[in-house]
Amino acid sequence: MERHDPVRVVIIGGGTAGWMTAAALARLLGHACTVHLIESEQIGIVGVGEATLPQMRAFNARLGIAEADFMAWTRGTFKLGIEFRDWGKIGDSYIHPFGTFGRGRGEVDFHHYWARLRALGVPVRPLEDYSFACAMARANRFAIPASDPAAIASTFGYAYHFDATLFAPYLRALAESAGVRRTEGEVVAVARDGASGDIAQLTLRSGETVAGDLFVDCSGFRSLLLGEALGEPWQDWSHWLPADRAVAMPCRSQGELTPYTSAIAMPAGWRWRIPLQHRTGNGYVYASAFLPDDRAADALQAAIEGAPIAPPRPLRFRAGRRQRSWVNNCVAIGLASGFLEPLESTSIHLVQAAISQLVELFPARRVSPIERDEFNRLVDYEYDRIRDFLILHYHATTRRDSPFWDYVRTMPIPDSLAEKIDLFRRRGRVVKHREGVFMDASWIAVYVGQGIVPQGHDPRADAVDAADLAASLHRLHDEIRTTVAAAPLHAAHIRATCAMPDAA
């Protein structure tokens, strides 16, 4: 049997992206590679990024991470979706759930039946009331999904909130136990091979040099290898996603522990609220063209519910990505490859998706263009779809109360998104994708939640008698209500299963 020498992987960066990559490569590729991670404690990590998507559960499971242990260590809480407040218009509130609406009947999605009854003038409840995940979120309850696919309590998934400053150290322990070597130090020079242009070695401030076959750039916004050393051009999306700043300020928790992230629209952007076991994370994401920095911090402080436990922390970013994430023998993962604002908690998902593709397409010691191009195609696809989904939230508004909302409401949008909106508005159709992060229910939640209600429906939904249909929706709502009432409160579930060590 043919045996290959292990590929020498060098990772720059010890934030969430760097340690996720290190842990995954070491655990999943075994002897196919050696992994050496370089990080600079003096530079530090971005230290935000506390809300995730359900796909993270599968990723953690692949790495052998036990949920209860991970949750306790990172002060984690469960997340059933995102509550959007004041987006379509001031006073609105809807949830983008990690779950379906109703139960499908054969090939036709539930919302077509709902749209049909509405069109007939039959009284129906808001779409959200037919989602088990939404109902559980609104009641501040949480339970693990039922295993019986016929049960209404099986129609959802869940994700995590966690303390970003605790996640990287947690992964570091896992990665080091799987054989990852770590060097503390700042990379100050990058040497490239004259003929191929590949990166050959890195020099640290101490003078130490580190050679490798494959270099993974997890250096954060600086993009030290892909952006600075290889000069890969930046694709700017700020005309569609104008937010370019955030100010973060954690506070003491108040009230019941909610099992969802909140995204509350503000005059020049929106603010996040992320409940953790020991505190609540808050931040105002805004466009500096519409709001001076000092006013953003004041606005956040005035809006948060508990006493601040740290001073306001400013962050700067740009919406967009490097044209290619993998160039020569350098793959950028995380903020080094691009950034889309955290409205739908997608950055860590993008890290995880890139790692999964890298594992699937892992090269030999010399990189082949075929693997590299396929990786770039898959990364593009993920980024473009998330970009359109984010733009939808801003564009589908009727708000006219500030220059920021006027801008996003009237800005030209990508053709790919205009087509998607049109398809839904006409007959409730959602553009189908075989894979990717946001599937039908996510798009439906945001369309309907922001006032894009289908004018027609799938003709196959006419096959059911309207009175029978109305009765079945009524029964469904009752079933959701009684099942949710039997679930424990979110805080009680955490106390029973994964409380942080000092609270147990």
Ligand SMILES: Cc1cc2nc3c(=O)[nH]c(=O)nc-3n(C[C@H](O)[C@H](O)[C@H](O)COP(=O)(O)OP(=O)(O)OC[C@H]3O[C@@H](n4cnc5c(N)ncnc54)[C@H](O)[C@@H]3O)c2cc1C
């Ligand atoms: C305001 C905001 C809110 C966010 N919220 C979310 C969210 O809710 N959900 C989500 O999924 N994502 C969110 N993100 C994104 C998320 O924080 C990042 O995707 C994630 O933390 C990964 O960051 P990173 O590891 O790429 O970069 P960083 O954490 O910045 O790590 C970079 C690493 O590179 C090292 N480094 C840099 N230069 C050198 C050098 N010269 N030598 C050696 N080491 C070097 C640093 O020391 C550090 O270890 C948010 C981001 C922002 C800005």
